[in-house]
Amino acid sequence: MPPKTALRQSDENAWLDWVRRQVRPAAVGGLRLGIGDDAAIVRPRSGWEIAVTTDLMIEGTHFRRGIDRPEDCGYRLAMRGLSDLAAMGAEPWMLFFSALWPKDEPPAWRRSVHRGLTQAAHAAGATLAGGDVSSGVHACFDIVALGQIPRGQALRRDGARPGDRIFVSGTLGQAAWGRQMLDHGHIPQNPRERSALRRCQRPCARWELGEKLRGLASAAMDLSDGLSSDLDRLCAASGVHARVDETSLPLAGPAGVGQNFLALALHGGEDYELLFTVPRRKLAALTQRTGASIQLTEVGEILPVRRARKSQPRLWLQAGNGRSQPLAPQGWDALRPHTRH
Numbered sequence: 001m002p003p004k005t006a007l008r009q010s011d012e013n014a015w016l017d018w019v020r021r022q023v024r025p026a027a028v029g030g031l032r033l034g035i036g037d038d039a040a041i042v043r044p045r046s047g048w049e050i051a052v053t054t055d056l057m058i059e060g061t062h063f064r065r066g067i068d069r070p071e072d073c074g075y076r077l078a079m080r081g082l083s084d085l086a087a088m089g090a091e092p093w094m095l096f097f098s099a100l101w102p103k104d105e106p107p108a109w110r111r112s113v114h115r116g117l118t119q120a121a122h123a124a125g126a127t128l129a130g131g132d133v134s135s136g137v138h139a140c141f142d143i144v145a146l147g148q149i150p151r152g153q154a155l156r157r158d159g160a161r162p163g164d165r166i167f168v169s170g171t172l173g174q175a176a177w178g179r180q181m182l183d184h185g186h187i188p189q190n191p192r193e194r195s196a197l198r199r200c201q202r203p204c205a206r207w208e209l210g211e212k213l214r215g216l217a218s219a220a221m222d223l224s225d226g227l228s229s230d231l232d233r234l235c236a237a238s239g240v241h242a243r244v245d246e247t248s249l250p251l252a253g254p255a256g257v258g259q260n261f262l263a264l265a266l267h268g269g270e271d272y273e274l275l276f277t278v279p280r281r282k283l284a285a286l287t288q289r290t291g292a293s294i295q296l297t298e299v300g301e302i303l304p305v306r307r308a309r310k311s312q313p314r315l316w317l318q319a320g321n322g323r324s325q326p327l328a329p330q331g332w333d334a335l336r337p338h339t340r341h
């Protein structure tokens with residue numbers, strides 16, 4: 001005799017039906033075939049290319065159940081992919097979401113993660129176009145994000161040249177500060193703390209800025225692992241060194257109040273702001289194109305690699321008194337045996 005559940009719709013199919021009802025595929029152009037077949041079929045605009053990025057989010061490494069709300073996990077996962085698209089100057093387009101769902105959580109937990117993810121997708125004008133699902137002991141998520149860029153106009157990491165000015169968007173170290181509050185169960189006491197916690201739970205990738213930087217920025221990337229680590233990567237890709245001006249950094253809070261905001265700004269991750277370089281001759285155009293719509297701060301300058309300096313650190317931190325010291329990359333390292341918490 002077949003098991004009683006044989007005539008019931010499988011849990012997987014019921015879940016996929018629910019997922020399908022949540023998405024609005026008509027919201028974006030170019031999705032010829034979405035969720036429901038073996039593969040999606042997509043067509044970019046004529047004269048545009050597709051940027052593709054993928055990102056993992058693993059329980060115990062990037063979030064903890066019980067501390068991070070499921071909606072925030074989904075939202076942050078989507079923003080991680082969208083931030084990589086922003087860094088390339090790509091317009092958000094489609095997301096593919098794969099999940100290993102923990103067996104001990106009810107369907108409501110899955111739906112909450114999913115809701116956070118679709119909120120972020122809708123905010124960016126992107127749609128969910130596919131994914132995969134399984135279950136296990138721990139939660140593990142993967143996002144694949146697709147964006148569109150006019151052919152040849154992608155922002156890359158390897159174009160920074162000596163003399164270019166270094167910029168960051170927003171403030172730095174907020175998410176890392178918010179993460180500390182979450183982990184220590186600290187309830188925010190003032191607007192500054194509330195906004196840091198919010199930044200950690202609901203970061204906002206800068207895709208609109210990324211699109212404006214096409215043709216202006218000589219190099220760009222997003223700040224996911226901390227300024228010291230990400231700028232080091234940008235300099236390595238471009239074959240240059242850099243000086244960061246300590247007093248210019250947009251910190252999450254004032255110095256001398258117990259929290260080391262400078263260290264958070266230099267090494268704290270998950271801000272999902274943009275780091276980019278602009279040649280001096282394009283500085284006026286940058287102001288013109290971005291206006292006051294977003295906070296941009298010049299934080300340093302790209303330096304040439306001098307022969308004698310080849311074995312020296314790529315990054316230098318210049319203090320207010322003009323003295324420079326080496327700045328070692330001390331941000332998030334995915335293969336270092338520790339967690340973000």
Ligand SMILES: [Mg+2]
Binds near residue numbers: 087221224
């Ligand atoms: Mg990135």
